[in-house]
Amino acid sequence: MGTLRHALAVAVVLLAVTAAPAAADSVKVNPYRAEPGDSVRIVVYGCEDADQVFAVSSVFEEDVELVPTGDFWSGAAEVNRDARTGRAWVEVGCDDEAEVLEGSFVVVDGFGPDTGSGGLAMGAEDHSGLAWGVAVMVAAGAAVVAVSVLAGRRRAARMRG
Numbered sequence: 001m002g003t004l005r006h007a008l009a010v011a012v013v014l015l016a017v018t019a020a021p022a023a024a025d026s027v028k029v030n031p032y033r034a035e036p037g038d039s040v041r042i043v044v045y046g047c048e049d050a051d052q053v054f055a056v057s058s059v060f061e062e063d064v065e066l067v068p069t070g071d072f073w074s075g076a077a078e079v080n081r082d083a084r085t086g087r088a089w090v091e092v093g094c095d096d097e098a099e100v101l102e103g104s105f106v107v108v109d110g111f112g113p114d115t116g117s118g119g120l121a122m123g124a125e126d127h128s129g130l131a132w133g134v135a136v137m138v139a140a141g142a143a144v145v146a147v148s149v150l151a152g153r154r155r156a157a158r159m160r161g
Contacts, residue, residue, distance in 0.1 A: 027055075027092050027103025035110045036083045042066060044073040046101055047094035057090045059083040059107055066092070083107045 028043045042055045044066060053066040053073045059080050066073035079088075085107050092101040 027090055027101050029090055029103055029105035031105070033106045033108045034079050035108055036079050036081045038079050039076050040079060040105060042075050042077060042090060042092075042103075044092050044101060044103075045071070047073055047092070050094040050097075053092060053094050055090055055092045057088055059088040060090075079107060085109050 026045050028045075030041045030043070031038075034040050042064060044053060044055070047053045050073075053068075055064040055066055055075060055077065057077070060077040061080055062077075064075045064077045066075040073092075087104050088107050090103045090105070092103070094101070
């Protein structure tokens with residue numbers, strides 16, 4: 001039983017370390033897909049000691065001054081009505097520092113099946129963090145099962161011999 005507990009402890013540590021990428025120094029745009037004229041919310045993790053944080057994108061009507069909200073900065077921007085479809089980059093500067101944080105979202109034309117969840121079924125969305133999290137959880141689960149099977153075989157062999 002000690003081996004199983006050890007395996008579970010290792011699996012929990014692996015999940016904690018790899019499943020959820022750190023939110024530090026990241027820029028999130030919601031919704032991930034937006035039409036020209038839509039409003040998007042920008043959330044920035046990082047810039048903890050900053051006095052001013054601005055988000056800039058070539059598809060925004062104007063630069064956005066973000067406001068501190070607990071552990072992050074946030075604000076809203078309107079996508080230009082004449083914005084071209086495709087990936088749009090958002091750059092965030094903290095107190096005019098040389099370091100610039102980046103994030104992106106996709107400008108869509110609004111055609112295609114409406115999925116009802118604020119986006120369109122067409123287009124590629126970046127789910128790499130989700131994919132890594134699922135992969136790590138599956139691997140951790142497989143490791144726990146493998147250790148359990150091996151422990152059961154060892155126990156059965158001891159009982160027989």
